């Protein structure tokens with residue numbers, strides 16, 4: 204049935220694991236319990252699954268569907284024994300998956316093409332009028348993944364630094380395409396911890412005339428608090444991520460760029 208099919212599509216706030224076999228669902232539970240915050244099997248795990256977070260955070264938060272491939276990439280990124288080469292390789296793979304799903308959230312229009320055999324094919328084409336914005340520096344790690352999918356996409360940049368004591372974020376630099384207020388923006392930042400960096404970035408974008416409803420935030424890991432704070436400040440934003448967990452891998456930028 205068509206409705207059933209739509210329900211199983213990724214990133215539409217559906218309870219994606221509901222359709223799984225009990226064996227597969229159990230496998231995911233086991234993976235979730237083996238995550239960073241779980242010391243032993245008797246302790247409650249802090250891993251927050253999609254089903255748990257959706258009612259608290261709202262439909263603005265879209266998680267990539269959990270599968271073993273994504274869990275492995277998350278695990279390697281979190282593992283302190285991972286070499287830098289493996290870290291960057293796996294981070295780039297996870298980034299690519301998020302970017303691909305981010306592009307899925309943008310508008311497409313219907314079109315007809317002619318095949319080499321002369322047949323008409325009813326397809327879709329990507330609408331123009333999008334751009335990327337990366338938050339320096341770890342957001343820059345996501346730029347290549349976006350360029351690999353959209354060769355000539357414009358990419359703006361924002362530099363935001365957080366005060367280590369107060370965690371207050373300050374904007375140092377911002378450069379966007381001149382017509383950014385008329386575009387849909389893929390805002391790139393891999394780790395949402397307090398959410399302050401992204402909140403400040405979105406504030407700058409809105410000061411340039413962009414509406415939050417035209418922003419899709421691409422991230423890899425988020426804390427529940429980070430996502431909640433962003434949604435509270437900008438209820439029209441869309442957040443795409445692979446995991447909501449109480450402990451975010453905040454070493455990401457240092458490991459990715461080799462400054463650890």
Ligand SMILES: O=P(O)(O)OC[C@H]1O[C@H](OP(=O)(O)OP(=O)(O)O)[C@H](O)[C@@H]1O
Nearest residue numbers: 340341394395396397398399400453456
């Ligand atoms: O959601 P927030 O609390 O604002 O934090 C988001 C990220 O920013 C910090 O990284 P850092 O300052 O090292 O920035 P960088 O990774 O971009 O270099 C922090 O370690 C998180 O990874």
